[in-house]
Amino acid sequence: MHTVKIGSLELGAQRPIALIAGPCVIEDYERTLRIGRGIKAITERLGMPYIFKASFDKANRSSYNSFRGPGLEEGLGMLQKIKTELGLPVLSDIHEITQVEPAAKVLDVLQIPAFLSRQTDLLFAAGKSGVAVNVKKGQFLAPNDMKNVVRKLEEAGCENILLTERGFSLGYNNLVVDMRALPIMRSFGYPVVFDATHSVQLPGGAGTASAGQREYVGHLARAAAAVGVDALFLEVHDNPEEALCDGPNMVYLDQLEELLLDIQAIDGIARKHK
Known part of the structure; x- marks a missing residue:
């Protein structure tokens, strides 16, 4: 398996499971930084590698009037400050080829959203950027x-x-995770991520x-760790009920550490049997 280098971190090839986590979208700088700082404190206590994530733009919201974030220029500026303040590698979504170059100057990982996972030109441009690329498997x-x-x-x-698994569409407004997808995608030679929070999303369900x-979320995350993944993707918020995007499937910050302790224990067992 390829070892993927992200900042000072390395993922894959039997390394302990890493965490990719943060709020769905940048709501404001101070709150986003506070959430990132809280997650960092937890991962440092646990000795878990951590990549911060937050979207500067959610271009695939259900409604035209839904909150999308601060946008490319302002959002990347905030992510650069958070990256410097926390000393962490940073991941965010890109949606257009024109976003690749400016995003690659700030981000350590360019994320291709699930709906765009077959967009050849976007993938090719991201691949040429020189930074790591995380592709979420389309629900289709x-x-x-x-x-x-x-x-x-x-x-x-x-x-x-x-490569990130986040469930596939089963009927209307419902996603289901096929755990076979994790070893199948891992067989391609690259680290696999499990997105436990988007896997419990009900797209358009409201x-x-x-x-x-x-x-x-916890049930699926523990199951994925048992199957074997290289990183866990979680959207985390200090109060998901107030979140401006994806609140119903985000993890409470104050419940994160308990879940990660389980994940680390299961991951340790799973790696012994690979």
């Missing part, structure tokens, strides 16, 4: 289809690739917004 893709995504990135000269089933 079989895990084997992600082999073609990997090849597109490799054609661009990219070898710092992460009409003009997505609903979610936060109560199942």
Whole structure:
């Protein structure tokens, strides 16, 4: 398996599980920084590698009037300050080719949203950026289809690739996780991430917004750790009920440490059996 380097961290090849976490979107600088600082304190206590995430723009919201974030220029400015303040590698979504160059100057990981996981030109541009690329498997893709995504990135000269499972569509407004997807995608030679919070999302389930089933995040996260993944992706908020995006599926910051302790214990067992 390829070892993916992100800042000073290395993922994959039997290394302990890492965490990618933060709020869904940048709501304001101070709150976003506070959440990141809280997660960092937890991961430092646990000795868990940590990559901060927050979106500067959520371009695929259910409604035109939904909160999207501060946008490219202002959002990247905030992420640069958070990166410097916390001393952490940073991940955020990109949606257009024109965002690749400015984003790559700040971000350590460019994330391709699930809905854009087959967009060849966007993948190729991200792959040529020189920074790591995390591609979320589309809800409409079989895990084997992600082999073609990997090849597109490799054609661009990219070898710092992460593949993220976040469930597939089953009927309307519902996602289901097929745990077979994790070893299948891992067989392509790159680290695999499990997104436990978007996997419990109910897309469009609230009409003009997505609903979610936060109560199942822990169950799925523990199951994925048992199957074997290289990183866990969680959206975390100090008060999800106040969140401006994806509140129903985000984890409470004050409940995070207990979950991560379980994840580390299960990951230690799983790695012994690989």
